[in-house]
Amino acid sequence: MKIGFIGLGNMGAPMAANLAKAGHEVSGFDLAAPCPDGVSKAATAAEAATGQDVVITMLPNGAILKSVAAEILPVMQSGAVLLDCSTVEVDAARAVAADCAAMGLGFLDAPVSGGVGGAAGGTLTFMVGGDDAAFATATPLFDIMGQKAVHCGPAGNGQAAKICNNMILGVTMIATCEAFALADKLGLDRQAMFDVVSTSSGYSWSMNAYCPAPGVGPSSPADNNYQPGFASELMLKDLRLSQAAAEAADADTPMGAAAAALYATFVEDEDGKGRDFSAMLPRFEKRGHS
Numbered sequence: 001m002k003i004g005f006i007g008l009g010n011m012g013a014p015m016a017a018n019l020a021k022a023g024h025e026v027s028g029f030d031l032a033a034p035c036p037d038g039v040s041k042a043a044t045a046a047e048a049a050t051g052q053d054v055v056i057t058m059l060p061n062g063a064i065l066k067s068v069a070a071e072i073l074p075v076m077q078s079g080a081v082l083l084d085c086s087t088v089e090v091d092a093a094r095a096v097a098a099d100c101a102a103m104g105l106g107f108l109d110a111p112v113s114g115g116v117g118g119a120a121g122g123t124l125t126f127m128v129g130g131d132d133a134a135f136a137t138a139t140p141l142f143d144i145m146g147q148k149a150v151h152c153g154p155a156g157n158g159q160a161a162k163i164c165n166n167m168i169l170g171v172t173m174i175a176t177c178e179a180f181a182l183a184d185k186l187g188l189d190r191q192a193m194f195d196v197v198s199t200s201s202g203y204s205w206s207m208n209a210y211c212p213a214p215g216v217g218p219s220s221p222a223d224n225n226y227q228p229g230f231a232s233e234l235m236l237k238d239l240r241l242s243q244a245a246a247e248a249a250d251a252d253t254p255m256g257a258a259a260a261a262l263y264a265t266f267v268e269d270e271d272g273k274g275r276d277f278s279a280m281l282p283r284f285e286k287r288g289h290s
């Protein structure tokens with residue numbers, strides 16, 4: 001396939017490189033980052049998008065997605081698919097989808113989980129919104145960049161799935177960390193805490209697969225001085241997206257709101273920026289009840 005790839009940052013560069021390695025013809029553009037091996041460098045986003053079967057975007061936020069879409073939609077060939085893999089507002093995805101439909105283009109929102117390791121290893125999970133025809137076009141590309149693509153319904157539903165998942169993740173990570181800090185103060189050994197909770201009703205991905213306590217459970221960023229992994233500021237971004245969506249949809253999400261507020265404090269007023277989101281545990285360790 002002929003592919004345009006716009007946004008060659010931490011995630012986009014390895015994803016584009018994997019597509020090129022698999023034999024696709026990839027033209028890349030980024031405002032700042034260099035092109036990875038095998039990807040030919042375009043001078044502008046419009047140049048990268050011209051004449052392609054699929055144009056993939058992997059950008060920081062919805063405002064940038066909209067401005068890039070305004071630049072590339074008019075030059076994309078009729079019937080081509082815009083595949084946005086960024087994490088953005090549900091409303092931004094649906095707005096770009098409507099613009100694509102009006103211009104005879106396909107659109108998929110396909111945010112990912114799996115992080116930089118998953119992007120490099122081609123093991124991402126894609127949560128996909130959009131119509132069946134566009135999903136069929138993109139499926140061979142999902143197979144190269146990832147291990148699983150779940151079609152969640154019409155445009156915007158991929159973003160909906162992503163932010164709901166990460167709202168659960170943020171809340172359970174905080175709950176797991178505060179429970180460890182309480183267990184410490186009650187004199188409960190961390191290994192015993194893990195052995196009980198990971199096989200009892202408090203288990204979760206945060207405890208079982210990504211344990212925030214160093215030296216306990218499987219290897220995780222806690223064992224590497226809380227180097228990300230998944231940085232706290234990225235968790236904050238996703239929690240804010242879930243709160244914006246909850247407000248727009250009039251949904252009551254008190255735990256999500258509390259998690260967003262706590263990660264905002266951690267990232268903006270404390271030492272959370274650049275640390276893994278599981279570094280909530282050392283944060284709680286240092287604090288008392290009030």
Ligand code: NAD
Nearest residue numbers: 007008009010011012030031032033059060086087115116
């Ligand atoms: P990044 O900041 O490393 O990459 C974004 C790239 O977009 C940068 O290289 C930047 O120069 C480029 N860019 C910005 N504006 C542009 C424009 N107008 N035209 C062309 N290029 C432009 O971010 P990332 O970590 O690669 O994340 C990308 C997206 O993936 C985000 O939406 C993020 O939330 C999501 N995501 C990231 C992770 C992760 O672990 N990093 C995991 C899941 C999802």
